Amino acid sequence: MQRSRSKTLVITLGNPFMGEDAIGYKIFEMLEGKVKVVHLPDIFRFNNVYEGEENVIFIDAIYSKKIPEGEIIHLKNDEIFYSLRGKCMDAHFLGIGEAIKILREMMDKFPEKIHFIGISCKKFEFGEIRKKVKKETKKAFEKIMEII
Numbered sequence: 001m002q003r004s005r006s007k008t009l010v011i012t013l014g015n016p017f018m019g020e021d022a023i024g025y026k027i028f029e030m031l032e033g034k035v036k037v038v039h040l041p042d043i044f045r046f047n048n049v050y051e052g053e054e055n056v057i058f059i060d061a062i063y064s065k066k067i068p069e070g071e072i073i074h075l076k077n078d079e080i081f082y083s084l085r086g087k088c089m090d091a092h093f094l095g096i097g098e099a100i101k102i103l104r105e106m107m108d109k110f111p112e113k114i115h116f117i118g119i120s121c122k123k124f125e126f127g128e129i130r131k132k133v134k135k136e137t138k139k140a141f142e143k144i145m146e147i148i
Contacts, residue, residue, distance in 0.1 A: 009053040010037040013060040020121030056111040062118035075116045
């Protein structure tokens with residue numbers, strides 16, 4: 001059974017000018033007008049846009065030496081906290097898993113179901129998204145629509 005799209009909020013993350021970090025914004029453009037979607041420059045602004053939706057999908061570029069460039073990962077609920085852990089030297093290097101965990105603790109109301117869709121990227125500097133990563137945006141879009 002498909003969930004009501006109004007009960008789902010999609011949050012895309014990333015800087016549209018920083019190479020493959022712009023992948024979240026590209027997916028935002030694909031989703032706009034089809035689902036409830038908000039693009040944020042950083043995840044800590046989530047508490048300003050969350051309106052009680054029971055299902056939230058976060059989309060972002062991820063960097064991993066283990067995950068091949070362009071590969072898409074999909075994590076649900078607590079998998080996010082266990083799978084997206086990394087060494088955090090300071091707040092500038094806080095991972096998405098740690099950030100979502102902090103939000104869950106500090107927000108009065110937090111979604112019942114959360115999903116994270118990450119696209120493995122290697123280039124996070126000014127410039128364009130490379131073709132290998134860009135072609136995966138369609139797969140990420142399809143995954144989001146499947147979840148909704």
